[in-house]
Amino acid sequence: MEIVGNRGGYQWQLGDQQWQQTADGSFSLSSVGGVKPAATLVDLDYLVGARLSESDTYLPSSFAFCPNSGAALKAIGYQAQNRWLPPYGDGSGSRVVSDACHLDGAQQTVKKLFERLQNSAERDLNDSKQIIELPRKNGLSFFAANLGGHREALFALGREGSLFLWQRRSEKWLELRPEGHPIGRNRLENWANSVSLCPAEHGQNLLLAGDEGAVLVKVDPLNLKYRCQRRDGRALAGPGDLEDQSFLPLVLDDGSVCLVSPSANGWERYPVEGADAAQMTRLSAPIRDHASRRLLWIGEHGYLSMRQGQALQAQWHPWPNGATAMPEQGPPFQDGYGLWQLIFTAEGQSYLQLDPGATDQPKPIKGYRLGTGHLSFKYNIRLERPWDSHDESITPTTREVVYPFIEFSTDKLLLSMRVEQNSTLDDFFKSEQPVDAQYRLEQVGGRGFGLMAHVSRPWNAQWFFFDNALWLYIDSSGALYRWNA
Numbered sequence: 447m448e449i450v451g452n453r454g455g456y457q458w459q460l461g462d463q464q465w466q467q468t469a470d471g472s473f474s475l476s477s478v479g480g481v482k483p484a485a486t487l488v489d490l491d492y493l494v495g496a497r498l499s500e501s502d503t504y505l506p507s508s509f510a511f512c513p514n515s516g517a518a519l520k521a522i523g524y525q526a527q528n529r530w531l532p533p534y535g536d537g538s539g540s541r542v543v544s545d546a547c548h549l550d551g552a553q554q555t556v557k558k559l560f561e562r563l564q565n566s567a568e569r570d571l572n573d574s575k576q577i578i579e580l581p582r583k584n585g586l587s588f589f590a591a592n593l594g595g596h597r598e599a600l601f602a603l604g605r606e607g608s609l610f611l612w613q614r615r616s617e618k619w620l621e622l623r624p625e626g627h628p629i630g631r632n633r634l635e636n637w638a639n640s641v642s643l644c645p646a647e648h649g650q651n652l653l654l655a656g657d658e659g660a661v662l663v664k665v666d667p668l669n670l671k672y673r674c675q676r677r678d679g680r681a682l683a684g685p686g687d688l689e690d691q692s693f694l695p696l697v698l699d700d701g702s703v704c705l706v707s708p709s710a711n712g713w714e715r716y717p718v719e720g721a722d723a724a725q726m727t728r729l730s731a732p733i734r735d736h737a738s739r740r741l742l743w744i745g746e747h748g749y750l751s752m753r754q755g756q757a758l759q760a761q762w763h764p765w766p767n768g769a770t771a772m773p774e775q776g777p778p779f780q781d782g783y784g785l786w787q788l789i790f791t792a793e794g795q796s797y798l799q800l801d802p803g804a805t806d807q808p809k810p811i812k813g814y815r816l817g818t819g820h821l822s823f824k825y826n827i828r829l830e831r832p833w834d835s836h837d838e839s840i841t842p843t844t845r846e847v848v849y850p851f852i853e854f855s856t857d858k859l860l861l862s863m864r865v866e867q868n869s870t871l872d873d874f875f876k877s878e879q880p881v882d883a884q885y886r887l888e889q890v891g892g893r894g895f896g897l898m899a900h901v902s903r904p905w906n907a908q909w910f911f912f913d914n915a916l917w918l919y920i921d922s923s924g925a926l927y928r929w930n931a
Contacts, residue, residue, distance in 0.1 A: 460508045463494060471514050473505050483668055488615040493667055495522045495596035507596075522596050524649070527551050529598055530590040530910045532639050532731070534852055537687060539640070539733035539742075539777055541818035544855045552911035557857050558931035559916055560887060563895050571887065571897040576928040578917070581610040581619035584924040587639050590912045592649040594665035600912045603641075603654070606631050611667060614913055622665060625673045629663060630656040632681075636906050636921060637774045640684030640731040642692040644708055653692045653708060655681030660694045662708045677706050677713040682723070682750075686732025686741045689754055693732075695743060697723045705752055705760050718750065719761040726750065726762065730773035735785060738802060744773040744787060749800065765789050766798070772875065774905060776817040776850070779832050788815060788832065797833055809833040814871040818853040821860070821890065825871075828891070847874055849905050858890040861909045878902050885918055899923060 455468040457476070464476040475483060475490055483493065490496035495507035497519040511518055528551035531537040536547040543549050568574050580586065585605035590598045600612035602619065607629035610619040632639070632655055642653040644662065652663040662675040677696065682703070685694035693705045695718070703721035707714045729743040729750065739754040748764035749771075765771060769789040778785040784801035786809070796808035815822045815832040822832040826846040829836065849863040864884045867874050883904035888894025901922045908919045916929045 458506060460506050463506065465506050472503060475504070478668055481668070484670060486613070486616070486618065486620055487668065487670075489599070489613050491522045492595040492597050492599045497522060524592040524595075524597050525551070528590065528912075529592075529643075530588075530912060531641055531643070532587050532589055532908065532910070533637055534731075535911075537640065537642065537734070539686070539731045540780075541777060541850060542820045542853045542855055549911075551914075553854055553856060555911050555914055555916060555931045556854055556859055556861075556887070559929055560857075560859055560889065560895075562931065563887070564893065568895070571885070571895050571927075571929065574929055575897065576930070578617070578926040578928050579619070580924060580926050581621065582608065584921050586919065586921070587636060587641075588908060588910050588912075588917070588919060589641055590910070591641075591643055591652065593652055593663075594646075594649045594667050596649075598912075599667075603629075603632075605633065607656070609663070609665075609672060611670075612912075620670060622667075622670050622672050625666075625671045627674050627676065629654065629661055629672075629674060630658045630676075632656050634684055635774070636908050638684060638728070638730055640686060642685040642687045642694075644692055651708075653685045653694060655684045655694055657681070660685070660696055660706050660708075660713070675708070677708075679706075682726050683729035683743045684731050686734060686743075688734060688739065688741050688752070693741060693752055695726070695729070695750055703762070705758075716752075716758050716760050719759070720764075721750075721762045722764075725764065728773060730777065733777055733785070742778075742785070742800065744771060744778065746770055746773070749787070751800075753802075763800075767791055769798075774875065775814070775871075777819040779817055779822065780819050781831065786832070816847070816849055816871075818850045818860075820855060821850055821853050823848040823850060847871065851907070851909050853890070858892075860886075860888050860890050862886045862888065863904050863907065864896075865904060875905070880922075885920075887916070897927070899925070 458465040462479045466474050466476045490504045496504040499505055499512050527548055534541045535543055535549050587603045590600050592598050602610040609622045643650040654661045659679040660677040663672050665672045679696040679698045682695040685692050691707055693707050696706050697703055703718045703723050705716040725747040728746040733742040741752045743750040750762050752760045769791045771789050778787045784799050786797040787800055789798050796810045798808045799806050811833045813824050822829045826844045827836055845867045847865045847867045852861045865881050880900050880902045883899050884896040886894045886896045903922050906921045910917050914931050918927045
């Protein structure tokens with residue numbers, strides 16, 4: 447540590463960081479490694495681990511106590527419980543957030559927000575929404591992670607490959623530029639899009655799916671730059687992680703299909719048995735099943751499974767008898783007997799068990815079900831199990847589609863979307879016409895608060911959590927809203 451005094455105050459050389467202290471005792475970051483950070487980089491806690499004083503000003507990370515008040519300073523660090531990964535939070539593909547997900551930040555935020563709304567005069571979500579300016583019109587996916595920093599930060603990833611960093615103190619987006627090859631385009635829809643975080647020397651690296659292959663992204667936020675490491679091919683789906691390893695399904699140039707995994711020595715490759723790239727369409731975000739040590743990508747014509755054992759096994763499983771599935775309607779239902787996937791055949795609809803060695807026959811149902819993997823809805827009717835029936839004469843079904851995005855099972859809260867619909871659910875998902883949709887934060891079976899929007903493809907939206915706030919992004923309208931807890 448070197449301190450140099452002058453009439454304007456002092457210069458502190460702390461490692462590779464140089465700080466300027468003015469005569470009134472305030473500090474500002476002058477340079478890092480001899481390079482002056484851009485003036486737009488204002489979140490110094492994320493960038494260099496700067497500590498916050500009682501007056502909400504930054505102090506060098508090496509200070510344990512405030513030089514002005516003597517108060518102890520809290521060290522800045524990455525809080526894993528505050529991460530948020532698309533599409534539903536913890537990277538498991540499940541729409542259920544519970545204590546086991548370790549997303550404490552999101553659970554506390556949604557609970558506090560609901561309680562605040564209950565105890566206020568606000569009638570709906572429109573009364574307290576904050577409109578956030580987007581870095582571009584639409585085609586975005588949002589996640590909170592520690593990419594190259596000292597704490598979690600919010601990022602927006604564009605479908606064409608752009609990457610943006612949110613500055614909480616200025617409430618501005620900054621674009622990160624590539625050093626070398628850019629990230630490239632990703633055509634996955636919001637319900638199918640996922641990312642995986644890979645441990646790095648400083649923070650984390652980001653594994654992404656792209657039209658040109660698997661992409662590992664390393665971010666240098668101080669220079670507003672990123673670098674890519676690519677495995678050529680065409681990604682079939684987003685990446686998933688299981689037991690501290692990340693995997694992404696890829697079609698190689700010779701037409702073969704494999705799972706690739708980044709490692710210290712490059713890219714590991716695992717062939718997929720029975721793969722047919724032409725049939726592996728519209729794959730979901732990966733479903734993590736710890737009980738069977740599997741990852742599953744649910745597709746239109748079958749599902750891809752990867753299982754950890756003495757040796758890693760990857761296999762494509764086509765649906766029986768020409769059946770199809772619609773993975774955007776929700777992940778497989780999970781109960782004490784395993785995982786159950788809704789499939790459609792010429793004979794009707796049924797639930798098929800996806801567990802290894804399963805012998806149970808498919809369970810037939812009447813009418814579509816939309817679900818979180820725990821809660822199930824037939825239009826406005828909530829069912830305990832998706833194959834349960836109900837008495838129409840006692841509880842009539844209305845044509846109000848309830849699309850559940852994320853369920854918080856501990857506090858029985860739900861983030862959902864409701865649309866009045868006169869046609870079938872099949873027609874609803876095929877339609878491109880704008881509809882009046884209500885996005886809701888509600889208690890399951892109780893009170894709710896909504897936000898009205900006139901949008902097309904209303905299920906193509908994202909709820910996410912960052913900075914003690916609930917956020918909602920609606921892709922088709924290019925709107926981003928925030929509610930503070």
